[in-house]
Amino acid sequence: AVDISLATTTARLGEAVAIMASASLPMDHKLKLNLEASATDLYAISSVEEDSTAGGVSGSGGYRAILRIQLVPLAPGRLSVNLPWTLVEPGGQKPLAASSFELDVLEPEIEPDGALRDIKAPRRARPALWPWLLAALLGAALWWLWRRRGxxxxxxxxxxxxxxxxxxxxxxxxxxxxxxxxxxxxxxxxxxxxxxxxxxxxxxxxxxxxxxxxxxxxxxxxxxxxxxxxxxxxxxxxxxxxxxxxxxxxxxxxxxxxxxxxxxxxxxxxxxxxxxxxxxxxxxx
Structure with missing residues (x-):
């Protein structure tokens, strides 16, 4: 069986979550994540790396295979993750039981406003910026429509x-x-x-x-x-x-x-x- 260890069960949309997968294997076997079978629109596997520090398994003649995975959620809410595995043997390879777990994916965090400061001295009021911002937003919307259509x-x-x-x-x-x-x-x-x-x-x-x-x-x-x-x-x-x-x-x-x-x-x-x-x-x- 493949054991899964999560750094957290709560994640933010678009931010990578660290996952560690491990399994006890014979020395001539390898554990591989089946990326093709795990493809989905709900999350992306951004990297899979073998842990070179994985050591032997005492008294078994095998070793502890460890994979470190970066998973990026692409949708908010309760996310069910299914990781299918492949066991690579000297004579070929075969599928292993998939590992399943859930993540709570939050919306991206909004940066807080800076702290309030004392007013040093009266200043002249600046011209209102909202008309310029509105014009910029309108221009961006028109550009998007042009890009999308014409x-x-x-x-x-x-x-x-x-x-x-x-x-x-x-x-x-x-x-x-x-x-x-x-x-x-x-x-x-x-x-x-x-x-x-x-x-x-x-x-x-x-x-x-x-x-x-x-x-x-x-x-x-x-x-x-x-x-x-x-x-x-x-x-x-x-x-x-x-x-x-x-x-x-x-x-x-x-x-x-x-x-x-x-x-x-x-x-x-x-x-x-x-x-x-x-x-x-x-x-x-």
Missing amino acids: GAEKAFEAAKEEHRPADIIALEELAALEGSGLWAKGERKLFYSRLSEIIRRYLERRFDIAATRLTSSELNRQLRQAGMERGLVLLIKECFERGDLVKFSKMEASEPWGAADLRIARKLVAETSEKVPEPAGGNRP
Whole structure:
């Protein structure tokens, strides 16, 4: 059996919870979390690491396998978590009983206002700021509507009108993103914003799906309906989830994420690009 230890049973939306899983195993066996079977829209597994300090089990000839897991809740309320396990043996692997537990997920904590201070001296009243704030909010709302409707539709049409192959365009854009140095400079939110746009534009060109107008979950459903291989859909889902965590939560991006998600994007392009048939007989003019 796999034992689960939680740092807390109460979590906040978008903030990682530390989980420790452990099991007594023979020396030539390994414990692995089945990430594909644990995929859900309610939470994301941001990292799974083996504890290198795990020691032997006295008198059994085995050892205590320990995995340290970071789980990020993506929905508030009572959250049921189900972690399916795989036992890796010398001759193959087999499923183990899943570990189940519950978390109480709270809304994000609002930063408190600063402490009140004594008034030093009378000051002239500043001009009212609310008209400017209202104008800014209105402008943001209009931009969102344009992006959601007209602007996204124009982007969709522009993507379709590009005459070069979709895979060539996407690979050029991925190379430019990698060479931009955004990840190395710590501009992780901008990196993921651009990566998401590149992937979505590629999907628009390749599958005629208005990907820039869809949420991540809507896009995943469309890709499954289009017949894309399930493992590839899950990889894209994990890539988008990591991007959302970096862009919209307090979570810091793990250093390997950038290179890993660039590989996922290139894998998507390689496995879904339209193949040009070879000339008959394999001879080229």
